[in-house]
Amino acid sequence: LGPLLPELLGGSADLAGSNLTLWSGAKGITAGDAAGNYVYYGVREFAMAAVMNGVALHGGFIPYGATFLIFMEYARNAVRMSALMGQRVLYVFTHDSIGLGEDGPTHQPVEQLTALRATPNLHTWRPCDAVESAIAWQQAVKRESGPTALVFSRQTLPSQVANTEHVAGAHRGGYVLVSEQGSLDAILIATGSEVSLAVEAAARLTGEGRGIRVVSMPCAEVFDAQEAGYREAVLPSEVLARVAVEAGHADFWYKYVGLDGRVVGMTSFGESAPAAALFQHFGLTVDNVVAAVEDVILD
Numbered sequence: 001l002g003p004l005l006p007e008l009l010g011g012s013a014d015l016a017g018s019n020l021t022l023w024s025g026a027k028g029i030t031a032g033d034a035a036g037n038y039v040y041y042g043v044r045e046f047a048m049a050a051v052m053n054g055v056a057l058h059g060g061f062i063p064y065g066a067t068f069l070i071f072m073e074y075a076r077n078a079v080r081m082s083a084l085m086g087q088r089v090l091y092v093f094t095h096d097s098i099g100l101g102e103d104g105p106t107h108q109p110v111e112q113l114t115a116l117r118a119t120p121n122l123h124t125w126r127p128c129d130a131v132e133s134a135i136a137w138q139q140a141v142k143r144e145s146g147p148t149a150l151v152f153s154r155q156t157l158p159s160q161v162a163n164t165e166h167v168a169g170a171h172r173g174g175y176v177l178v179s180e181q182g183s184l185d186a187i188l189i190a191t192g193s194e195v196s197l198a199v200e201a202a203a204r205l206t207g208e209g210r211g212i213r214v215v216s217m218p219c220a221e222v223f224d225a226q227e228a229g230y231r232e233a234v235l236p237s238e239v240l241a242r243v244a245v246e247a248g249h250a251d252f253w254y255k256y257v258g259l260d261g262r263v264v265g266m267t268s269f270g271e272s273a274p275a276a277a278l279f280q281h282f283g284l285t286v287d288n289v290v291a292a293v294e295d296v297i298l299d
Contacts, residue, residue: 008141009061011039012092013048019066019094045071049078049091056087062141064090068100069109069151072116082147083121089147090140095154096126097247098282099193104272113151113248117220121146125219126246127170128195131161132218135170139222153193155275160195160216173222174234178202178214185211186241186293189256191218194245194264194284201245201289212293217256241296247284260299262292 016022016038027036041048045067052063072079072093082089098108116124123143125136133152140148160177161167169175174189178199186205190198195216202212215234217223223231235242235256242261244253250265257263264284271278279285 006060006062007037009037009039009055009063011041011048011052011063011065013041013045013065013067013071014043015067015094016040018068019092021064021066021092039065041065045074046078049075049082049089052089053078053082053085053087056082056089057085062088062090064092066092066094068095068107069093069097069112070095070100070107072109072112072149076115079116079122079147079149080119083119086121086146088144091147091149092152093149094152096151096192097153098266098270098278098284099153099155099247099275100270101154101275101278102272105269108270109248110266110269111249113246114252116149116151117252122149123147123219123221124149124151126151126192127218128190128192128216129157129160131159131167132170132216135167136218139171139219151192155193157193158196160199169234170216170218171222172226172230173219173224174215174217174226174231176213176234177216178212180211180213181206183211184213184236184239186243186297187213187215187235187239188243188245188289188293189215189217189235189253190245191216192246194247197264197284197286197289198245200286201293204286204290205293210293210297220252241293241299243289243292243296245284245289247279247282260296262296264289264292 026038029036055063127133188198242257250263
């Protein structure tokens with residue numbers, strides 16, 4: 001991004017190894033050596049976020065700090081202040097769904113994505129693969145008018161972004177990842193780890209003669225800020241058969257699918273089990289997505 005940007009100052013709330021925010025050039029700041037560029041905050045999410053606000057206000061650095069998404073709750077007031085003050089602070093939230101697995105419902109975020117997206121002047125990115133992740137980081141660093149939440153899965157995710165058109169669309173917050181064959185019967189909207197579910201479901205439905213479009217929406221706030229013509233091209237208003245897929249609270253997505261659309265998501269807390277078993281238990285499966293699409297088409 002060039003030498004004119006401030007230097008990145010990283011940190012984590014006692015979870016650097018799990019959050020994967022350490023890099024080859026990271027050097028911890030200690031009591032005996034303040035020349036580093038990485039802060040180990042300990043189990044102090046609120047303090048971490050509050051300190052980052054101070055660093056951003058001071059200037060000279062772009063601070064980023066990491067913890068599990070569920071622990072955003074501890075940092076909530078400071079995250080809100082970042083947005084209120086319009087400070088360039090980067091929040092890295094990992095282990096973003098019931099895919100966290102055996103740690104159970106106390107550690108599995110459900111409503112946190114909705115809370116972040118409801119915060120004015122906060123951009124929340126939930127990328128589906130490495131390319132969308134790189135774009136999210138780039139957009140977060142370049143954004144000067146407010147904070148960004150970068151939300152990542154614990155699971156390994158397959159590559160989805162396949163061409164320059166996808167890359168350009170991802171920069172706009174939402175785009176057509178898979179185009180329909182023939183007439184457009186229904187639209188699938190997904191983020192993060194559930195994009196692969198939507199793509200697999202679309203492939204099955206296409207094989208059955210349905211015209212299915214898959215829209216990846218890594219950042220709803222950026223998508224909503226696009227001109228009306230672009231938003232209409234991605235989500236044409238005449239197509240009312242829509243299904244959203246996300247392993248988070250379902251209610252957020254009715255703004256895109258409408259009251260007659262379907263959302264394959266969460267309406268309860270999680271459970272303690274391996275990720276694959278939990279996705280099956282809560283209906284975040286290709287079979288369930290296919291059934292939801294068929295249901296909304298026939299409705």
